[in-house]
Amino acid sequence: MKKLVLTGAAGRLGTILRGPLSKMCDALVSSDIVDGIAELLPNETYLRADLSDRAAMMDLLKGxxxxxxxxxxxxxxxxDDILRSNIVGAYNVWEAAHQNGLSRVVYASSIHAVGMHPKTESIGVDAPHRPDTYYGLAKCFAEDLGRMFWDKRGLEAVCLRILSCAPVGNARALGSWLSDGDLVHLVERAIxxxxxxFSVIYGVSANDRCPVDNSGAAFLGYRPRDNAEQFADRILAESGxxxxxxxxxMCHGGPFASIELGQGAKSLLNIPDED
Ligand SMILES: NC(=O)c1ccc[n+]([C@@H]2O[C@H](COP(=O)([O-])OP(=O)(O)OC[C@H]3O[C@@H](n4cnc5c(N)ncnc54)[C@H](O)[C@@H]3O)[C@@H](O)[C@H]2O)c1
Structure with a gap:
């Protein structure tokens, strides 16, 4: 592959992905809204761009x-904030991808697109949308956008419904954890x-307590290796x-399922600092 573009490159997951992605292409163009990112890799350039700026997305995806x-x-x-960055932003990325003739969008979707399904039901990749927040609603929009651009315009999309890619800090994460290594493997397979x-796959490690079913996306060859059960004794002993x-x-979305719409939920996840 000649040119690969990564948005959200300054974020937590973008930072994990930059190195592995740079090995899959001649040129990696990393982008985010922040002024810059530290220590560019030899074949990496950085372009500051706001997802809500369509002209900027057109430039970013050129070639x-x-x-x-x-x-x-x-x-x-x-x-309003979700509309700008996550909904209009997704439209701009897909439209620019189409107009620039890209073959595929690999998209960070989320469990929160289906977060109100009860956890006592294992959900597959064909589970109907059931968002738990405006954040999850935007992920539903982008997944539907991806399906429509595939159906109408032949632009492929792989939507990664990530559960929680963060150190295991609560009982929910014993099922929902996606390790950094499995994230990289998942994105490599999507590429x-x-x-x-158009396909959907859950981003989750091989946890004993995994609450979702990826068998409908087996063709992607994603075979996670890590298992959060190694943390179970400590986490369950500490759980309230x-x-x-x-x-x-009770719901797949965890704390996002119980918060008021419009209020941040990440602080409720008790994610420990990474050391
Ligand atoms: N971390 C997880 O467990 C998890 C779970 C499900 C889905 N996801 C999704 O994965 C992606 C990355 O997550 P993360 O944990 O790295 O989040 P993050 O907040 O660390 O990174 C997101 C990045 O997007 C950038 N951004 C926000 N608005 C922008 C805009 N208008 N224009 C340009 N850039 C903008 C931010 O500056 C940030 O660097 C997100 O789409 C998130 O919804 C993450």
């Missing part, structure tokens, strides 16, 4: 083969699988009492 679209507000926020059409009436504990 690219694929885009790995991870830029977004990564938490629940006001509808190097020859034909994907279980409340089966709390949607935050």
């Amino acid at each position: 690219a083969d694929m885009v790995v679209h991870f830029g977004a507000i990564g938490d629940e926020a006001s509808f 190097d699988t020859p034909v994907t059409g 009492p279980h409340d089966p009436t709390d949607p935050g504990q």
Whole structure:
């Protein structure tokens, strides 16, 4: 691949992906809204661009083969903020990808697109949208956008419904954890699988307590290796009492399922600092 574009490059997951992605292409163009990123790799350039600026997205994707679209507000926020960065931003990326003749968008979707499904039901990649927040609603929009651009314009999309890619800090994460290594493997498969059409896959490690079913996306060859069970004794010993009436504990979306719309939920996830 000649040119690969990564949005959200300054973010937590973008930072994990820059190195591995740079090995898959001649030129990696990393982009974000921040002024710059530290220590560019030898074949990497940085372009500051706001996702909500369509002309900037057109420039960013010029001559690219694929885009790995991870830029977004990564938490629940006001509808207006989500509209600008996550909904209009997604439209601009797909439209620019189409107009520049890219073959595929690899998209960071989220479990929050289906977050109100109860966890007592294992959901597959064909589960109907059931968002838990404006944030999740924007992920539904982008997935539908990806399907429509595939159906109408032949632009492929792989939507990675990531559960939680962060150090394991709570009981929910024993099922929802996606390790950094498995994230990289997932994105590599989303890029190097020859034909994907429009597809959806959950971004989750091989956890004993995994609450979702990826068998409908087996063709992508994603075979996670890590398992959060190694943290279970410590996490369960530290966990508070279980409340089966709390949607935050009963639904796939976790705390996002119980917060008020428009209010951030990430602080409730008890994610420990990485050391
Ligand atoms: N971390 C997780 O567990 C998780 C789970 C599900 C989905 N995701 C998705 O993965 C992606 C990356 O997540 P993350 O944890 O790295 O989040 P993050 O907040 O660390 O990174 C997101 C990046 O997007 C950039 N951004 C926000 N608005 C922008 C705009 N208008 N224009 C340009 N750039 C903008 C931010 O500056 C930031 O660097 C996001 O799309 C998020 O929704 C993450």
